[in-house]
Structure formats: C-alpha cells, structure tokens
Amino acid sequence: xxxxxxxxxxxxxxxxxxxxxxxxxxxxxxxxxxxxxxxxxxxxxxxxxxxxxxxxxxxxxxxxxxxxxxxxxxxxxxxxxxxxxxxxxxxxxxxxxxxxxxxxxxxxxxxxxxxxxxxxxxxxxxxxxxxxxxxxxxxxxxxxxxxxxxxxxxxxxxxxxxxxxxxxxxxxxxxxxxxxxxxxxxxxxxxxxxxxxxxxxxxxxxxxxxxxxxxxxxxxxxxxxxxxxx
Amino acid sequence: xxxxxxxxxxxxxxxxxxxxxxxxxxxxxxxxxxxxxxxxxxxxxxxxxxxxxxxxxxxxxxxxxxxxxxxxxxxxxxxxxxxxxxxxxxxxxxxxxxxxxxxxxxxxxxxxxxxxxxxxxxxxxxxxxxxxxxxxxxxxxxxxxxxxxxxxxxxxxxxxxxxxxxxxxxxxxxxxxxxxxxxxxxxxxxxxxxxxxxxxxxxxxxxxxxxxxxxxxxxxxxxxxxxxxxxxxxxxxxxxxxxxxxxxxxxxxxxxxxxxxxxxxxx
Numbered sequence: 266x267x268x269x270x271x272x273x274x275x276x277x278x279x280x281x282x283x284x285x286x287x288x289x290x291x292x293x294x295x296x297x298x299x300x301x302x303x304x305x306x307x308x309x310x311x312x313x314x315x316x317x318x319x320x321x322x323x324x325x326x327x328x329x330x331x332x333x334x335x336x337x338x339x340x341x342x343x344x345x346x347x348x349x350x351x352x353x354x355x356x357x358x359x360x361x362x363x364x365x366x367x368x369x370x371x372x373x374x375x376x377x378x379x380x381x382x383x384x385x386x387x388x389x390x391x392x393x394x395x396x397x398x399x400x401x402x403x404x405x406x407x408x409x410x411x412x413x414x415x416x417x418x419x420x421x422x423x424x425x426x427x428x429x430x431x432x433x434x435x436x437x438x439x440x441x442x443x444x445x446x447x448x449x450x451x452x453x454x455x456x457x458x459x460x461x462x463x464x465x466x467x468x469x470x471x472x473x474x475x476x477x478x479x480x481x482x483x484x485x486x487x488x489x490x491x492x493x494x495x
Numbered sequence: 496x497x498x499x500x501x502x503x504x505x506x507x508x509x510x511x512x513x514x515x516x517x518x519x520x521x522x523x524x525x526x527x528x529x530x531x532x533x534x535x536x537x538x539x540x541x542x543x544x545x546x547x548x549x550x551x552x553x554x555x556x557x558x559x560x561x562x563x564x565x566x567x568x569x570x571x572x573x574x575x576x577x578x579x580x581x582x583x584x585x586x587x588x589x590x591x592x593x594x595x596x597x598x599x600x601x602x603x604x605x606x607x608x609x610x611x612x613x614x615x616x617x618x619x620x621x622x623x624x625x626x627x628x629x630x631x632x633x634x635x636x637x638x639x640x641x642x643x644x645x646x647x648x649x650x651x652x653x654x655x656x657x658x659x660x661x662x663x664x665x666x667x668x669x670x671x672x673x674x675x676x677x678x679x680x681x682x683x684x685x686x687x688x689x690x691x692x693x694x695x696x697x698x699x700x701x702x703x704x705x706x707x708x709x710x711x712x713x714x715x716x717x718x719x720x721x722x723x724x725x726x727x728x729x730x731x732x733x734x735x736x737x738x739x740x741x742x743x744x745x746x747x748x749x750x751x752x753x754x755x756x757x758x759x760x761x762x
Binding site for chain 2 (some may be wrong): 343344345347348350351352353355356357358359432443447450451453454475476478479482486
C-alpha cells in the first residue's frame with residue numbers, strides 16, 4: 266500500500282512519460298493508474314459540485330459530483346473495453362493488448378490530473394459569482410482543455426505501438442469514436458454535475474434516463490423544421 | 496510467452512477454440528495446410544449459443560426498464576431468439592452454398608465448409624457479445640424505442656461485416672493452403688506473416704474467380720436473409736407501447752421497417 270504515498274510521484278511520471286529503457290523503477294501498475302483516475306476525478310468532481318455552495322444540503326451535491334466524475338470515466342472505459350479487446354485480437358494485436366490498456370489508462374489518468382490542476386480555476390470563477398449557464402460553459406472549457414491536452418499523452422504512449430504495427434493507429438481511432446460515443450451518453454445520464462441552485466440537490470436528475478443523441482436529434486429536427494416544441 | 500499465458504487465463508477448453516480463432520492461430524496458412532480448420536464444430540456451436548444469448552440479454556435489457564414495469568419474459572425471448580437467428584440463417588443459406596460451391600469446382604468438402612461457416616459465425620457472435628456491454632448500457636439509459644432498434648441494427652451490422660470478412664479471408668487462405676505446394680513463392684511470403692491477424696490479407700493468389708464469386712454472392716445473401724430472419728423473429732427489443740408477444744404478425748420487411756424507424760426517429 267505504498268501507492269497512496271506515491272500518487273503524486275506517479276502523477277508526475279504519467280505527465281512526463283516513462284522512459285522506455287529504464288528498468289530500474291517498476292512501471293506503474295494498472296490498478297495504480299486507475300487509482301490515479303479515481304483520486305483526481307474525485308478532486309475535480311468535488312470542485313465542480315461546489316457551484317451551489319457547500320452549506321447545508323448543498324454539501325451533498327459536492328459529494329455526488331465527486332463520486333460521479335471518476336465513475337463516468339471508469340465506467341465508460343469498462344463498457345468500451347470488451348469490444349476493443351475482441352477487435353484487437355481479431356486484427357492480430359492481442360499480444361500488445363496489455364500495453365494498449367496501459368496507454369489508454371495513462372491517458373485517462375493524465376486527463377484527470379490535468380482536470381484536477383484546473384480545479385482552482387473553476388473555483389476561482391465560481392467565486393466571481395458567475396451564473397449557472399456560464400458555469401456550465403466554464404466546465405465545458407475545462408473538460409475540452411484537458412481532453413485536448415491528454416491527446417499529447419495518448420500520442421506519446423501509442424507512438425511505439427504504432428511504430429511496431431501501423432494497424433494500431435486505426436484501432437485507436439475506433440477506440441476514440443466508441444469511447445466518446447459511450448462517454449457522451451454516460452455524462453448525460455449522470456447529470457447533474459453542477460447542480461442548478463434553483464433546483465433541489467439530487468443524485469440523478471428527474472427524467473435524466475433519456476438518450477443524449479435523441480435530444481440532439483430532436484433539437485436539430487426542431488430547428489430545421491422551424492417547430493418550437495415547448 | 497504471452498500467448499500461453501492468455502490461453503491459460505481462459506481456463507476451460509470451451510473458449511480456447513474461439514480464442515485461437517480470433518487470434519488467427521487456426522487460420523494461419525501453415526496450420527490450414529496441415530489439416531484444414533482444426534476445430535470442433537459442435538463445441539464451437541455451443542459457444543456461439545452462449546455468446547449470442549449473452550447479447551440477447553443485453554438487447555432485452557431495454558424491456559426490463561419499461562415505464563410500466565419490467566417485462567422479463569422479453570429478456571428470455573431475446574436470449575432464445577438471437578442464437579436462433581444465426582443458426583436459422585445458416586440453415587437457410589448453407590445448402591445452396593454447398594451446391595453452388597461444388598458446382599463451380601471448389602476444393603472445399605462439405606465438412607470443411609461447415610467448419611468454415613461455424614468459425615465465421617463464432618467470430619460474428621464474439622464481436623456481437625463484446626459489444627453487449629455498450630448495448631446494455633444504452634438499453635438501460637434510453638427510453639427511445641426507435642433509437643434502440645437502429646442502434647441494434649448497427650451493432651449487428653458491425654458484427655456481420657467483421658464475421659463475413661473473416662469468412663472471405665479464411666476462404667482465401669484455405670484455397671491458398673490447398674493449392675499446389677511445388678510453388679515456393681507463397682511459402683516464402685508466409686514467414687513474414689507468422690503473427691498475422693485473422694483478418695490480415697495474405698498473398699495475391701486466391702480461390703478461383705468462380706468460387707470467389709459464389710462466396711461473395713453468398714455473403715450478400717447471408718446478410719439479406721439474416722436481416723429478414725431478424726424481422727421474422729422480432730420482437731427482440733420489445734416496443735414499450737405494445738404488450739409482449741413471442742412473435743409479431745408477419746408484415747412488411749426488414750428494410751422498410753428500418754426506413755420507417757429512421758423516419759420515426761425524426762418525428
């Protein structure tokens with residue numbers, strides 16, 4: 266159980282990348298990487314959930330958001346993994362699969378570390394007294410920045426794999442499409458992350474078990490046909 | 496070796512054939528030359544049933560979260576119907592394939608043909624089952640029936656395309672390995688492809704154009720029959736607006752229905 270103490274060092278190694286040739290230090294285990302996602306996800310989730318304040322009942326929104334954020338990332342990962350495993354096997358890349366999982370988990374861990382580092386900005390913006398819509402946009406920007414930055418890690422981790430077999434490049438694209446597709450729906454049903462101050466605190470939003478894509482399709486259709494339903 | 500470790504991790508021998516199939520070990524040109532597709536079709540068929548049923552579970556999960564209370568019998572029905580869908584489609588299309596295959600002078604014997612098709616079905620259902628968690632997640636978190644229908648059609652299409660390209664690729668390799676061995680060229684090329692995946696194209700020489708044409712046509716027929724078979728066996732997902740039924744009235748066809756569903760998605 267040295268991992269807890271080593272977490273900051275591990276996060277540092279994730280960001281800097283582990284030099285391939287150095288075998289002196291054992292490589293981070295997959296469980297340690299998942300723990301990294303969990304801890305940093307908790308941190309940013311909690312920061313995110315403080316929008317409505319953290320007094321009285323509002324503290325629960327902080328707790329819910331803290332739990333939900335890492336859950337969203339890890340559950341999306343777990344749901345998308347089986348098909349990716351079979352695809353990798355089918356395309357003859359099975360022997361690399363442990364390295365593939367590591368590359369993906371390092372990216373996830375990096376994403377949450379970056380996100381957690383942006384947490385103070387989010388809190389700073391909250392303190393300015395921005396509105397709910399602005400807070401949504403601000404968090405969207407934070408996610409966009411960390412997702413984009415995590416691509417650096419992904420490219421670095423995948424580079425040796427792609428060099429060994431260019432087919433990894435195609436499969437990585439497949440992974441990203443599937444992961445984003447599942448992740449969007451996962452984020453959608455796990456709302457609210459911020460907690461609208463006008464609404465009571467709840468773990469799931471009333472009627473949130475809908476489909477994100479259907480909502481988008483309906484919106485687009487209404488815009489195209491000029492109908493303004495509700 | 497990592498391969499041995501992974502195989503040992505599978506534990507029972509039931510899935511080892513499937514595993515070797517997916518890895519492409521069974522379809523290497525050397526092993527095909529040694530004795531064709533070395534697998535037990537009956538045992539693999541049971542694995543296919545298990546995989547297809549597991550996807551049926553994920554598919555039927557939509558009915559378990561209906562607004563008017565769970566409809567568990569739909570899950571059972573889907574778990575029975577998905578394996579049925581694959582095997583009935585195979586039964587409908589296999590005889591004509593065998594006849595035309597023999598007619599155009601392919602070297603594949605009946606047993607080899609059955610093993611090849613069972614192998615392709617296994618790949619198909621393995622892909623399908625591996626996409627099951629995604630389907631289950633959307634089934635549970637979605638209330639839109641048309642979305643789930645089209646989603647499942649897309650998943651089946653992905654599994655079908657991968658399974659059938661495996662079939663064409665393996666056929667290609669089978670005829671390579673059955674070809675005359677006095678030509679050294681393909682043997683030399685093989686050594687580069689020791690780690691080839693099951694879908695990796697090998698060499699230029701394939702089956703005769705007639706055999707290839709028969710199989711290409713068959714792949715299309717299989718997809719069409721499979722789609723229509725799915726229509727006959729419906730409901731798989733279970734429309735939340737109608738009560739449970741094992742089968743629906745025979746009407747319309749699959750392609751019309753997909754088109755209708757696409758339209759209802761936008762209304």
